[in-house]
Amino acid sequence: MGKVLMKGNEAIGEAAIRAGCLNYFAYPITPQSEVAEYLSKRMKEVGGLFLQGESEVAVSYMLFGAAACGERVFTTSSSPGISLMSEGISYISGAQLPVVFVNIVRGGPGLGGILPSQGDYLQATKGGGHGDYKLLVMAPASVQEAVEMVMTAFPLAEKYRNPVMIIGDGLIGQMMEPVEFPDHLKSEPTNKDEWAANGMDTRKSDTPNIVKTLHLDPKILNELNLTLKAKYERMKQEEVRYEPYNIDSDYQVLIVSYGTMSRVCRTAVDDLKESGFEVGMIRPKTLFPFPEKAVREAAGKASCKVVISIELSMGQMVEDVERSVLGQRPVEWYGMCGGDIPTPEEVMDAVKSLV
């Protein structure tokens, strides 16, 4: 299949099917309802499952149930919905279940707005629900990348037995771009007989599998948390993804930016370059694990005077940037979070004002 022009939300739904996931539970919320609308039709065509739950809370446990009996499953939602699912995400993380979540982020707090935002960075990367857990978080900058991230999310979730979240701002869900669905990203679900509560007959066993999160013995609970921590450390070793841009130049300013915002920044970097002002950029594709080393090394370049985190929030990723730069250079922030996206000119002004 060649390239087709698709809306981001519909492409995300199609990508899950192409990846080999035929189970989808969801609750409508703007600006991602098109995924549910698309899949309510499409799942019928491919013999998959579509179910509209009564709330995001319920959906998160439908995902738990489906994943606990070993089936591939995913959902999509937007910020307030993800808050409601966060209870279930904590249980899913504690039970070590592979589930894929897509958050088409809208502005907050509260109902906020329905326009693009990156205000859920901290919620996605630092938790959101209760307890010590982390999600593997990826952030696409185009519809094509959203498709590829969704397709790779399923084997990653299974590799780590951990939920994976794709976090796209509202624009990624709403805009139309040409996409293709790479066949090589289709994957077979892993065998889950070792732990899945899929009925003893299914795995020809007489030993029950129990999927649970209650561990009253402090030693056992501590061990579980150490196991989780070891997974997160392994993600830091094996899953960091980012894109450097104009990083070979003798840049004075290093931008760190992701998602839709990074596309505006890229234009600003190009325009500034034409006027002889060199700016480098690191675009994290994984928000957790964060490309700490790449940012640290890029900030340490002799020509670099200052680092700026540019994001559609009031300064969330900047905390990870500061943590990565380790005080080598000053770290600044620029952004908006009402739903408007800064123009390349505004980004250029913000960058030029630093030096």
Added chain:
Amino acid sequence: MPKTFKKPEALSDQKTHYCPGCTHGVIHRLVAEVIDELGVRGRTVGIAPVGCAVLAYNYFTFDFLEAAHGRAPAMATGIKRVRPDLIVFTYQGDGDLASIGMGEIIHAANRGEKFTTIFVNNAVYGMTGGQMAPTTMPHQRTTTSPFGRDVADVGMPVKMAELLSALQTPGYITRQTVIKPKHIVRAKKAIKQAFTYQLEGKCFSLVEVVSTCPVNWGMTPLDAIKWTEETLLPYYQLGDVKTPEN
């Protein structure tokens, strides 16, 4: 002489943590006997609730999930939708099902999800220490209604079986108890009927079992049975409330 009475295969050897006089043990056994008789142990997945029965998976010998407070029906929906061939049941108390999980049970029942719920109603939160439940009786004292349930303040006890039966989607909803042998026989029949409807892919099924909690009621086990008969059963009347045929 052949054995005429033995432990069901679906029940494990573990001693339960349930208090003396509590009827969870009897209800566990009935579920296990039904699973044995239907020959479905190898394809059954149980869902334990939050509350006294949270450790139920220790007492059965088949696959189990442990739910968050009230969310068991959503989990059961998740399993049953992706694996309709599995036999799935939730085991929930009154705080779990009638309070925090009210939304989940109503919508699962209304969608006609083909799983079974065993709803153990003892009119009190057990595990958390005897607090008032949605099913606590008027004037009943609990640790959060120390002067007795004031219905002018917090409303009347919820009759879950009747409430769910008001839904137009076909289902099997019945209320039973296990305080006397004759009740136990009827309760087992109802549980078997519920699982049979599930096996046939017919409808959602829920068996409410009016149960005792001597410890949190502050009674001896015998007084608890008496109180159940005199106070609970006139309000929570026994029998089928809804069948898929009507």
